Amino acid sequence: MIMSFAAITTEELASVLTDADAVTELIATGPRAGYARVDLDKSWDGIRYLMRTAGLGVDLLEDGRTIGDEGTMSGWTTADVERAAVAMRDVPFSDLLDLYDPQRMEDADVYPNIWATEWALDYLLDNYRRLRHFFIDTAAEGQAALMVWG
Numbered sequence: 001m002i003m004s005f006a007a008i009t010t011e012e013l014a015s016v017l018t019d020a021d022a023v024t025e026l027i028a029t030g031p032r033a034g035y036a037r038v039d040l041d042k043s044w045d046g047i048r049y050l051m052r053t054a055g056l057g058v059d060l061l062e063d064g065r066t067i068g069d070e071g072t073m074s075g076w077t078t079a080d081v082e083r084a085a086v087a088m089r090d091v092p093f094s095d096l097l098d099l100y101d102p103q104r105m106e107d108a109d110v111y112p113n114i115w116a117t118e119w120a121l122d123y124l125l126d127n128y129r130r131l132r133h134f135f136i137d138t139a140a141e142g143q144a145a146l147m148v149w150g
Contacts (some may be wrong), residue, residue, distance in 0.1 A: 001111060003060065003149045005076075005134055007035040013075045013144040020068030026115070026146060035143065038134040043080035043127035045111040050096045050124070056087040058133075064147055076145040085139035088132045093125050100124070 008016075008026060016022045031037055040060075041049065048060045063084070064074030076084070102115035114120050138145055 001044075001150060002039070002040040003147065004037065005131070006037045006148075007134075007138040007141065007143040008075075008144045008146050010144050011079050012080060013077065013146070016067050016073075016146065017057055017065055017075050023146065023148070025068060027148065034141070036134050036137050038130050038139075040127050040131060042112050042114075046105065046115060046120070046124045047128050047131060049105055049108060049110045049149055050099050050128070051087075053099045054091065056091060057085045058087045059144065060147070061149065067146075071146065072150040074147045076147060078139075078142055078144050078145055081135060081143065081145050082139045082142075085135040088135055092132075093128045096128070 006026065012022075012026060016026065017061060027122070042062055051058055064076040064080055067073040067075055100115075102120070106113060107116040114123075135145075
């Protein structure tokens with residue numbers, strides 16, 4: 001299971017919220033100038049765990065408005081994006097390091113079961129930084145976001 005986010009206009013958000021098939025068209029366009037994208041690969045649940053444990057009030061999987069019936073896509077309003085940006089702006093990854101506990105993450109069934117590997121912390125660090133920049137940049141542009149998971 002992987003997760004990605006793409007910045008979209010508020011008009012595009014309105015369209016995908018009423019027509020899930022419009023998501024396919026947006027994704028097929030590929031990267032667009034002025035609209036950030038971030039692919040979290042499989043790090044999303046590890047990041048989600050650290051953010052929940054830190055009490056940031058942002059849930060990568062549950063926040064946003066569900067698009068379609070499968071639960072694999074959500075639309076984030078400009079307010080949702082701004083809230084995530086504000087929550088993450090002052091929380092560099094170094095502030096989350098004390099919360100990184102491979103055994104607890106395994107016990108909590110955090111996907112995927114890789115957290116005890118020697119490279120997992122760097123994997124989370126890289127993807128958290130990119131996600132943080134995504135939300136900060138997208139909020140600064142006044143854009144909404146599309147989350148795709150699956």
